[in-house]
Amino acid sequence: QFPRACVTAEGLGSAQCCPSPSALESDPCGARSGRGQCVDVRADARAHGPQYPYDGRDDRERWPRRFFTRACRCSGNFGGFDCGGCAHGFTGDACERRVPVVRRNVMQLSAEEKRFFVNALDQAKRTPHPDIVIATRRYAEILGPDNSTTQFQNISIYNLFVWTHYYSVSKTFLGAGQDSFGGVDFSHEGPGFLTWHRYHLLQLERDMQDMLGDPSFALPYWDFAIGGSECDICTDDLMGARSSFDISSISSNSIFSRWRVICESVEEYDTLGTICNSSESSPIRRNPAGNVARPMVQRLPEPQDVAACLELNAFDAPPFYSTSSDSFRNSIEGYSAPQGNYDPAVRSLHNLAHLFLNGTGGQTHLSPNDPIFVLLHTFTDAVFDEWLRRHAPDASVYPLENTPIGHNREFNMVPFWPPVTNAEMFVTAAENLGYSYEAEWPARPLTPTQIVTVAVVTALIAVAIIFAASTCVVRSRAYRTEGRQPLLGDQYQRYDDHNKTQSVV
Numbered sequence: 001q002f003p004r005a006c007v008t009a010e011g012l013g014s015a016q017c018c019p020s021p022s023a024l025e026s027d028p029c030g031a032r033s034g035r036g037q038c039v040d041v042r043a044d045a046r047a048h049g050p051q052y053p054y055d056g057r058d059d060r061e062r063w064p065r066r067f068f069t070r071a072c073r074c075s076g077n078f079g080g081f082d083c084g085g086c087a088h089g090f091t092g093d094a095c096e097r098r099v100p101v102v103r104r105n106v107m108q109l110s111a112e113e114k115r116f117f118v119n120a121l122d123q124a125k126r127t128p129h130p131d132i133v134i135a136t137r138r139y140a141e142i143l144g145p146d147n148s149t150t151q152f153q154n155i156s157i158y159n160l161f162v163w164t165h166y167y168s169v170s171k172t173f174l175g176a177g178q179d180s181f182g183g184v185d186f187s188h189e190g191p192g193f194l195t196w197h198r199y200h201l202l203q204l205e206r207d208m209q210d211m212l213g214d215p216s217f218a219l220p221y222w223d224f225a226i227g228g229s230e231c232d233i234c235t236d237d238l239m240g241a242r243s244s245f246d247i248s249s250i251s252s253n254s255i256f257s258r259w260r261v262i263c264e265s266v267e268e269y270d271t272l273g274t275i276c277n278s279s280e281s282s283p284i285r286r287n288p289a290g291n292v293a294r295p296m297v298q299r300l301p302e303p304q305d306v307a308a309c310l311e312l313n314a315f316d317a318p319p320f321y322s323t324s325s326d327s328f329r330n331s332i333e334g335y336s337a338p339q340g341n342y343d344p345a346v347r348s349l350h351n352l353a354h355l356f357l358n359g360t361g362g363q364t365h366l367s368p369n370d371p372i373f374v375l376l377h378t379f380t381d382a383v384f385d386e387w388l389r390r391h392a393p394d395a396s397v398y399p400l401e402n403t404p405i406g407h408n409r410e411f412n413m414v415p416f417w418p419p420v421t422n423a424e425m426f427v428t429a430a431e432n433l434g435y436s437y438e439a440e441w442p443a444r445p446l447t448p449t450q451i452v453t454v455a456v457v458t459a460l461i462a463v464a465i466i467f468a469a470s471t472c473v474v475r476s477r478a479y480r481t482e483g484r485q486p487l488l489g490d491q492y493q494r495y496d497d498h499n500k501t502q503s504v505v
């Protein structure tokens, strides 16, 4: 994805993408007013893991340098591909004013807020992106036959969100007649899973803010860790109920029954070496809890699964892949159990929520076509943010090298523009990224040490109470025994006193 202003044959030839924020004058990146500067794009050259064995065969290696080597870097609170906009959470001519962007539980929105959100998504599905276009061919074929046209297309704001995900997971084309290579994923099965999806949501949220003219617009989230086999957001006031006529379709009362998916012809792209374009095809398919062949994915994650993964101390662990154990990232992504142990049969948390949907939302090349993707991923990002908050990690906790290609700390996330590294998203949202979550987290489960401590303290207290009570009983018995053998004089004295009191009354 690149700015429309950059994808002319001339622009690609120069390998520079530094547009001017004002259409009236040439002022790359708004440098004259101090908004930003046109700089060389740095791309990570450190070793990646063994999963990807090629070099130079894929446009996404050392992203985005195959296409452009110079881009805008914005100063202060300025932002955007030409520095004509503001960083997230800022507004005003000089981007000097903070605006709160608070992501809330979608189930707690009022009826009017729900309607507004659904309509805003539908507007994003229909509104062409004002600035960004998508490549529909690999770089080798990006110029048209006359060498003056280029293979890019306009796309709607929401479909761009779908396309970026597809592009990041697509296979490497190795040539006509050869199988494409599928052991590559620039946004899943590695530490970049959380940072990539965080930026993906930020881009959609920002595009929708601009579309709505409201810099405080916030995407809500779906707390999918509610257990059971009910999709609580699958109602016609939110993501659409089940159709009464087709178990895998959305009810015609929901606007989402009219949505059509993009990027469906994945076999064609992989055999011909083409790329998904903005053409829409069939409706969204969804059949929550309906995968009869896989009982394991018929129930949503449990609240304690979230509590358990938040307890994991290590952000990620070698080999920084979908096989990692004791990795917070692999647990929330859902390839290992919430407690951290890797088991190839397990699907938990984020992955389980995808597979539970059993349809468009459960296939990586298509999943964002179902708008539930947005809410599923804001929740995943909320858990990531809570982990960052509790564990306060240093930047060095994110691995610098030997992760699967695309996932090293300084790698520019594919295919975002302007370039943004995984490291830039490995920070707490409220303080650094201009948005926050309104969320409550399930109580932390006790550790074995804490359980033993509580048991010992409880036992000691019980012993103390029993000891005190038995001492009292023994003493009062002794007292009463003494009282039954009084001195004779004493006894008459007490009897007298009693009578006196009575006579006064």
Ligand SMILES: O=C(O)c1cc2cc(O)c(O)cc2[nH]1
Pocket: 188, 347, 351, 352, 354, 355, 361, 362, 363, 364, 365, 367, 368
């Ligand atoms: O099989 C999985 O675990 C699985 C499916 C799926 C779909 C998707 O869109 C994701 O982002 C992840 C994912 N994992």
Ligand SMILES: [Cu+2]
Pocket: 350, 354, 367, 377
């Ligand atoms: Cu996902």
